[in-house]
Amino acid sequence: MAEPAAFAQRDDASDRALRPRRLSDFTGQRAVTRNLALAVAAALQRKEQLDHVLLSGPPGLGKTTLAHILAAEMGAEIKETAGPLLERPGDLAGVLSGLKPGAVLFIDEIHSLKRVVEEYLYSAMEDFRITIQLGEGANSQTLTLNLPPFTLVGATTREGSLSPPFRSRFAIRERLDLYSAEELSTILTRSAALLGVESDADGLLLIAQRSRGTARYANNHLRRIRDLAQVHHGNRISTPVAVEGLAMLGVDGAGLTELDRRILHCLARHRRPVGLKTIAVTVGEEETTIEDLYEPFLIQSGFITKTPTGRQLMTAGYKHLGLAPSDPEPLGNQERIGF
Numbered sequence: 183m184a185e186p187a188a189f190a191q192r193d194d195a196s197d198r199a200l201r202p203r204r205l206s207d208f209t210g211q212r213a214v215t216r217n218l219a220l221a222v223a224a225a226l227q228r229k230e231q232l233d234h235v236l237l238s239g240p241p242g243l244g245k246t247t248l249a250h251i252l253a254a255e256m257g258a259e260i261k262e263t264a265g266p267l268l269e270r271p272g273d274l275a276g277v278l279s280g281l282k283p284g285a286v287l288f289i290d291e292i293h294s295l296k297r298v299v300e301e302y303l304y305s306a307m308e309d310f311r312i313t314i315q316l317g318e319g320a321n322s323q324t325l326t327l328n329l330p331p332f333t334l335v336g337a338t339t340r341e342g343s344l345s346p347p348f349r350s351r352f353a354i355r356e357r358l359d360l361y362s363a364e365e366l367s368t369i370l371t372r373s374a375a376l377l378g379v380e381s382d383a384d385g386l387l388l389i390a391q392r393s394r395g396t397a398r399y400a401n402n403h404l405r406r407i408r409d410l411a412q413v414h415h416g417n418r419i420s421t422p423v424a425v426e427g428l429a430m431l432g433v434d435g436a437g438l439t440e441l442d443r444r445i446l447h448c449l450a451r452h453r454r455p456v457g458l459k460t461i462a463v464t465v466g467e468e469e470t471t472i473e474d475l476y477e478p479f480l481i482q483s484g485f486i487t488k489t490p491t492g493r494q495l496m497t498a499g500y501k502h503l504g505l506a507p508s509d510p511e512p513l514g515n516q517e518r519i520g521f
């Protein structure tokens with residue numbers, strides 16, 4: 183059975199190989215790419231630094247990809263770090279002081295920056311200057327670093343966790359949404375060519391339809407199905423090969439994986455709204471992973487809904503499990519999730 187964590191992996195070498203390098207290669211997210219292209223063109227025309235950019239949205243939709251594209255379009259170097267790596271103001275000062283003029287500083291998971299580090303970042307973003315206190319009490323000294331102009335690109339799966347003053351310091355804020363099956367199909371056509379596997383449009387469309395609106399899922403499914411095509415089917419992804427591959431990966435007709443189905447079963451058993459904590463304990467996954475990685479698609483597809491008292495299974499969710507909202511959850515499924 184497919185291991186859900188495998189779908190959540192980020193930024194490995196094969197992931198990078200499929201990454202579009204320029205805005206013109208980036209499929210979908212039309213409003214986002216249009217706005218970014220305009221901001222870049224205007225900044226280049228004025229020979230100014232691009233304003234700070236905040237990219238938000240569920241995992242695997244292209245935030246990191248867009249950060250690299252922005253640097254490429256600006257002809258700038260990119261330096262990459264992540265919120266959890268910047269524990270102290272000194273860590274931030276180290277990163278900032280190494281920036282070349284005009285560089286893009288990409289901070290992934292920017293919502294997890296500590297408040298104290300975030301506050302130091304304010305003056306760096308506004309005045310390209312940072313004043314740091316070294317030591318404590320009578321022996322403390324302050325150190326002011328003048329920084330070259332740079333563009334901060336922040337990425338987050340949880341924009342709501344950013345404090346309003348921090349969020350407002352990004353002049354450009356763009357939210358990425360789940361892709362349509364047609365857009366994912368276009369992404370897969372490009373990826374299949376890069377991977378050197380032959381494919382039928384219908385085979386790729388089927389994979390696209392079962393990729394939860396997420397580019398990373400689509401590419402990950404493609405890579406695994408390409409193995410199958412290469413070893414057993416003359417290196418061609420036809421519809422039957424796609425069907426076989428998706429079944430092998432534990433991906434069902436709606437694109438749901440084993441963990442999605444466990445979430446649905448958990449809700450089916452309770453019948454009333456269930457808190458995130460209970461779901462997390464029941465399915466054995468982190469609360470944040472469920473909220474960021476699994477829920478957006480389950481909600482968008484109408485399988486579950488969020489209520490003030492928790493998550494609730496909708497009629498479409500019951501149907502997907504082969505149940506009616508009035509049925510008791512069959513015992514076999516209860517056993518499967520350890521009850």
Ligand SMILES: Nc1ncnc2c1ncn2[C@@H]1O[C@H](COP(=O)(O)OP(=O)(O)OP(=O)(O)O)[C@@H](O)[C@H]1O
Pocket residue numbers: 192193197198200201202207208209210240241242243244245246247248337339369397398401
């Ligand atoms: N619009 C797109 N066109 C083509 N490929 C894309 C697009 N968006 C994403 N991808 C592909 O999907 C993969 C995941 O994208 P990326 O790593 O940029 O997502 P992310 O939003 O940064 O995810 P996370 O929140 O997990 O860091 C990349 O390897 C890239 O190849």
Ligand SMILES: [Mg+2]
Pocket residue numbers: 192245246247290337
């Ligand atoms: Mg990323």
